[in-house]
Amino acid sequence: MAELSIRGVRKSFGETEVIRNVDLSVGNGEFVVFVGPSGCGKSTLLRMIAGLENVTSGTISIDGADVTHADPSKRGIAMVFQTYALYPHMTVEENMGFGLEMAGIPADERKRMVRRAAETLHLETYLARKPKQLSGGQRQRVAIGRAIVRDPKIFLFDEPLSNLDAELRVRMRIEIAKLHADLGATMIYVTHDQVEAMTLASRIVVLRDGRIEQVGTPLELYNNPDNQFVAGFIGSPKMNFVPARVTGRTEDGAVKLAVDSLGLAEFAVMPRERNATMPETLSIGIRPEHFLPPGTDGAMDVSLGLGAVEHLGGVSYIYTEPGRDGSLTAEVRGLPGLKAGGLLPLAVNPDTCLLFSTEGARL
Template sequence: MAGLSLQKVKKRFGETEVIAGVDLDVADGEFVVFVGPSGCGKSTLLRMIAGLERTSEGRVLIGGRDVTDEDPAKRGIAMVFQTYALYPHMTVATNMGFPLEMAKRPKEEIDRKVAEAARILHLEAYLHRKPRELSGGQRQRVAIGRAIVRQPGVFLFDEPLSNLDAELRVQMRIEIARLHQELGTTMVYVTHDQVEAMTLASRIVVLRAGRIEQVGAPLDLYEDPDNSFVAGFIGSPRMNFVDATVTAVQDGHAVVAAPEAGLVGMAVATRGTPPKSGTPVSLGIRPEHFVPADGAAGTLCGKISLVERLGGVAYAHAVLADGSMITVESRDAHNFEVGNTQLFGLQRAFLFGADGMRL
């Protein structure tokens, strides 16, 4: 096993800089997930770690060893791609053992490592089948098994579940989490799906435009985001944002109002010194932080345009008087009716400045 360190790494394609001086340390045995919107540089950063993209500036260290200019095969990593990349004419066992065969390892060693990988991934019954005889989830497990037999210091996953249907994605998330617990190997995982990130990661790295916005444990990012981008990206459904103004400072809290949205006044805790009265702010409210209006810290008034009833939970999508949309969660599916205008109570909110930074 091995840790990983990125030291001021940059990547340029011509004059375009797509990775802008990233610094990151991944501890030995940690499961780190890169998330961000399309084009943020997460896959490029992973490929730089793997050696599939040349680093324009900075250093990549694996297990304390500088591998910035080393070939991928010499870095002590194994990579699992979005596409399974299995040889259709080979059996599962042959596909999994092929990297060791190419490395001229003894047959006894190959058979032993393939058997162990098959045990870990529950593939014992499929070792003599061809890829065409497997489901998508089974094929991806074979691809993971091919990585396991190499016993790398670091596993790299590039959106490995994107080609699977929803049910298989859930199953494979569980498999990968269990795999990490059993192997204890350092894993770096790229996904655009923040649900995958929240359920798998020891730490999440949120990227935007080639830069790290915030790094932290999943619940730390959810409960304590540094800016509106992280707050809106982490969480499903996403955080609601309402334009408001600070009207007063009271007991170390900012009192905010948004009259057109039905918010008369609400005291909101801030990270530091509350902003001055008259400061324009953005009020961030997670869907689950709405409560019945009676006795709430503040209220928003909106007209319900759509209701998603998902059994144990319902989501109302409502239009506020200022034209903005909010999503409200309720455990009582009978609370919402399309066309109704009603008050939604606020239990908790975050404050963000005009620059998007948390106040």
């Protein structure tokens, strides 16, 4: 278990700066998940924490000790990669024990440590097999086992489940959550998977273009994003952004809006700061899952023109005809007979809506 502190960290490859002044503290036993678009710097930041990539400026400390320039083997960190990176000619036992052997741990003690990790991961019966005799999920467990045996202070995972099929991903996700609970270790985990991020993280770090956009618990980011980027990135399907004109304020400070694309002449949404000044035009953020049946108490009725419909079984996704302001997505339950074309009556509760400036700041 360990604390990690990243202060003013930057990284350039030649002229290109890919990590731009990152500050982050990770507490003892936390499970922190990095998300962000492809190329935003997630792997680079993780590799800098591991010591696999030089830091251009700034400091990285573990338990108060500056490790910015320390050798990877001296940091007490273990990293698990998407590609497993197992040695094909070694057995599971040898793969898991290899790092210990390099560290000069005697054979009998090594065996004991590998057995213990194998038990944790239910790999006891596979110890004599080579990687090619294992399924993808078993190989990934071996890669995790190789990390566990070293009893690291911090685990780093770079998209460890991306090569697995959907069902196995769910099983491994639950195992990783269990492992975190059992070991109580500090873990940092990179993923593209919304569900992994929301379910595993004690806190999510949203990165964009080498910078941290927001750090918070999954529900903080979902309910109270700082800006349009985070609002659009967290949640699937993505939040809708609907242009609106500001027509005034109510007595209690809500912003009165005219929303042409939803046919709403007056829709009052509370801004984040009650007294903040409002621009003339802005965007309303509405999550697809926040569309309600028409006539719902406290909600305003709207009707959406049906462009396309996808039935997923329990829920259906409605896509409106892309108009001047783009297409909207609504998630609805039931309505199995729904077909494209025509209008679908729904409702929106202003309390579930967020406001953003045209530059993407939260209002």
